[in-house]
Amino acid sequence: MKRANANMVVLYGSQTGTAEDYAGRLAQEARVYGFSAISLDLEDIDVNDIERLGEIPESVAVFCMATYGEGDPTDNAQAFYDYLKDESPELSALRYIVFGLGNKTYEHYNAIGRFVDEKLAEFGASRLFEHGEGDDDGNLEEDFIAWKAKMWPALCKKFNKPVPENVNLAPIRQYKVKIHETFAPEKVFTGEMQKLKAYENQRPPFDSKNPFLAPVRVHRELHTGGDRSCMHIELDIAGSGIKYEAGDHVGVFATNDPALVEELGKLVGNVDLDSLFSLEAVDARSSKKSPFPCPCTFRTALLHYVDILSQPRAHLLRELAEFASDPKEKEFLEKLTTEEGKKDFQDWIQHDQRTILDILRDLPSVKPPMDLLLEFLPRLQCRYYSISSSPKAHPNSVHITAVLVKYTTKLERDRAGIATSWLKLKKSEATPDRVPIFIRRSTFKLPKQHTAPIIMVGPGTGLAPFRGFLHDRRVERSKPTNASVAFGETVLFFGCRSRHHDYIYETELKEMVADSTLSEMHVAFSRDQNAKEYVTHHMTANKKRVWDLVAKGAHIYVCGDARNMARNVHQILLEAVMEGKSCDATEAANFIKKLQAEGRYSQDVWT
Numbered sequence: 001m002k003r004a005n006a007n008m009v010v011l012y013g014s015q016t017g018t019a020e021d022y023a024g025r026l027a028q029e030a031r032v033y034g035f036s037a038i039s040l041d042l043e044d045i046d047v048n049d050i051e052r053l054g055e056i057p058e059s060v061a062v063f064c065m066a067t068y069g070e071g072d073p074t075d076n077a078q079a080f081y082d083y084l085k086d087e088s089p090e091l092s093a094l095r096y097i098v099f100g101l102g103n104k105t106y107e108h109y110n111a112i113g114r115f116v117d118e119k120l121a122e123f124g125a126s127r128l129f130e131h132g133e134g135d136d137d138g139n140l141e142e143d144f145i146a147w148k149a150k151m152w153p154a155l156c157k158k159f160n161k162p163v164p165e166n167v168n169l170a171p172i173r174q175y176k177v178k179i180h181e182t183f184a185p186e187k188v189f190t191g192e193m194q195k196l197k198a199y200e201n202q203r204p205p206f207d208s209k210n211p212f213l214a215p216v217r218v219h220r221e222l223h224t225g226g227d228r229s230c231m232h233i234e235l236d237i238a239g240s241g242i243k244y245e246a247g248d249h250v251g252v253f254a255t256n257d258p259a260l261v262e263e264l265g266k267l268v269g270n271v272d273l274d275s276l277f278s279l280e281a282v283d284a285r286s287s288k289k290s291p292f293p294c295p296c297t298f299r300t301a302l303l304h305y306v307d308i309l310s311q312p313r314a315h316l317l318r319e320l321a322e323f324a325s326d327p328k329e330k331e332f333l334e335k336l337t338t339e340e341g342k343k344d345f346q347d348w349i350q351h352d353q354r355t356i357l358d359i360l361r362d363l364p365s366v367k368p369p370m371d372l373l374l375e376f377l378p379r380l381q382c383r384y385y386s387i388s389s390s391p392k393a394h395p396n397s398v399h400i401t402a403v404l405v406k407y408t409t410k411l412e413r414d415r416a417g418i419a420t421s422w423l424k425l426k427k428s429e430a431t432p433d434r435v436p437i438f439i440r441r442s443t444f445k446l447p448k449q450h451t452a453p454i455i456m457v458g459p460g461t462g463l464a465p466f467r468g469f470l471h472d473r474r475v476e477r478s479k480p481t482n483a484s485v486a487f488g489e490t491v492l493f494f495g496c497r498s499r500h501h502d503y504i505y506e507t508e509l510k511e512m513v514a515d516s517t518l519s520e521m522h523v524a525f526s527r528d529q530n531a532k533e534y535v536t537h538h539m540t541a542n543k544k545r546v547w548d549l550v551a552k553g554a555h556i557y558v559c560g561d562a563r564n565m566a567r568n569v570h571q572i573l574l575e576a577v578m579e580g581k582s583c584d585a586t587e588a589a590n591f592i593k594k595l596q597a598e599g600r601y602s603q604d605v606w607t
């Protein structure tokens with residue numbers, strides 16, 4: 001900051017690039033309000049330097065913090081999170097503001113923004129403006145705009161600066177494009193996450209920046225009927241040095257559909273997808289020099305680095321309007337980003353699930369430069385899968401159980417999930433296809449004591465980690481050293497639509513019951529009869545049993561749909577505790593909180 005002559009730093013914890021984009025925008029807007037700001041990736045700083053921010057007169061640190069998964073920090077904010085969690089820094093010289101990005105679908109809404117805001121205050125730092133929160137299940141962009149519209153004037157007042165009037169805060173480009181006529185081929189990225197040629201020269205250790213290309217050894221269909229598909233995929237990790245435990249997640253880097261990439265190139269018009277280019281930060285002081293590995297071709301960037309099927313955010317629409325040659329289309333796009341166009345935005349973008357492809361198809365006069373799209377589209381994320389194997393049974397492979405995402409949008413357009421449709425095409429032939437993967441540790445783990453009972457609730461692909469748990473328990477039970485151990489009851493609640501179509505791993509589960517690895521299995525078929533039958537119904541019918549096991553020290557695990565199932569299961573647990581303990585809802589809720597804190601009630605859920 002001293003070198004850059006900056007008095008404001010905007011630090012971001014970002015996973016898909018949204019918090020990063022917001023941080024960049026705040027840093028740019030700062031100039032308008034009389035501050036000199038730089039934006040920095042939290043991963044690129046020495047967290048201890050935060051204690052020294054007071055050395056810069058009239059300085060302020062703004063934190064744009066995304067919450068990821070189950071109230072977790074983003075990967076790039078992990079060290080900062082640990083610093084606040086485990087250390088007790090003296091931060092009385094720090095002045096700060098926090099904006100959190102979250103999603104209300106999840107229980108731990110905006111947990112990280114709140115955590116950072118509270119911890120900084122606890123360590124003596126001065127909060128200059130109340131922390132803001134954006135909800136990605138609603139309209140994140142709007143929340144952000146509304147918050148910063150109040151934040152900037154308040155901040156100016158704090159520093160006795162004049163508050164500028166009628167400012168135009170339209171986002172400004174943070175990267176500029178450079179087209180390369182030629183470039184040494186060995187210096188061109190072809191889809192690597194960070195290190196050039198990392199896929200040609202595979203070197204451990206493997207992680208999210210350096211994924212392992214795992215050969216596909218088994219690829220089979222688990223559904224036995226119906227029109228959906230669920231894949232069982234076994235990925236070979238022999239010789240990679242990769243270690244995992246049952247309950248961990250595997251991250252998969254997929255590629256966008258080449259036909260859609262080709263179409264996007266045509267829709268933009270006049271672009272050679274094989275041109276070589278780089279996106280370079282306009283502000284040379286910014287820690288991020290390019291949004292993704294460059295130089296590469298437009299095709300590589302579209303295939304590997306950006307999500308071309310996400311719903312564009314309002315600020316991209318505003319940019320697109322600049323490139324509409326038809327005044328009506330321009331006006332329409334501009335309106336979508338205004339207050340009075342809110343309803344149109346909800347209908348036309350959110351309800352109709354329009355992607356950038358749909359927008360360019362439906363507004364043919366809009367011809368944005370490709371580099372603009374590449375800057376504004378979110379970064380293509382790895383997809384996580386709950387590993388469905390145990391290393392005790394399969395030390396050399398990681399198993400995935402994934403349902404193919406395929407649906408028709410409100411516009412009657414067929415759409416396929418990026419990762420699952422890509423995985424669907426993988427082959428396990430003599431020269432097998434390879435999948436870039438890494439392991440992410442989770443806290444979803446079997447109890448250390450084999451004697452502890454376990455209750456597993458996992459409808460659909462929520463069964464995945466429990467297959468790993470069962471394989472694990474089966475191996476442990478067969479060990480001579482465990483011959484005298486009385487293994488705790490192992491109870492599974494599984495649910496699917498139909499006994500005949502999607503009862504995945506049926507044979508294996510029945511074998512687990514036959515050899516007593518599973519002591520009880522309750523299966524709910526939701527669509528085999530008129531009335532829906534869910535795992536929750538089976539749990540309700542077995543409330544007393546559930547309570548007895550909990551009272552005996554059982555660990556409860558819930559995996560699968562975060563939206564309804566996990567919440568409904570939680571409610572039934574609450575009832576089971578109320579009835580079992582003869583207590584009121586508050587006491588039962590506290591009891592369940594205690595179970596969570598002790599690691600005896602864990603969720604592995606996704607939307």
Ligand code: FAD
Pocket residue numbers: 069249309383384385386387401402403405406407408416417418419420421461462464604605606607
């Ligand atoms: P995407 O391209 O990401 O598309 C999915 C999006 O499409 C949805 O978010 C939704 O917006 C939209 N969509 C999907 N269906 C419809 C519909 N019917 N109507 C309208 N819109 C729709 N998945 C598994 O199958 N097995 C697992 O074991 C598993 N484990 C997971 C563990 C964790 C920790 C997490 C976070 C997720 C897990 N998932 C699992 C989900 C997985 O990561 C992917 O999200 C999923 O496979 C879809 O990825 P995709 O790229 O194919 O779809």
Ligand code: 2AM
Pocket residue numbers: 459460461495496497498525526527532534535536564565566568
């Ligand atoms: P449905 O699709 O017929 O409604 C796996 O997705 C299984 O979970 C399906 O049988 C699905 O039923 C069921 N399911 C849907 N919502 C649920 C909920 N709230 N609780 C438990 N199971 C649910």
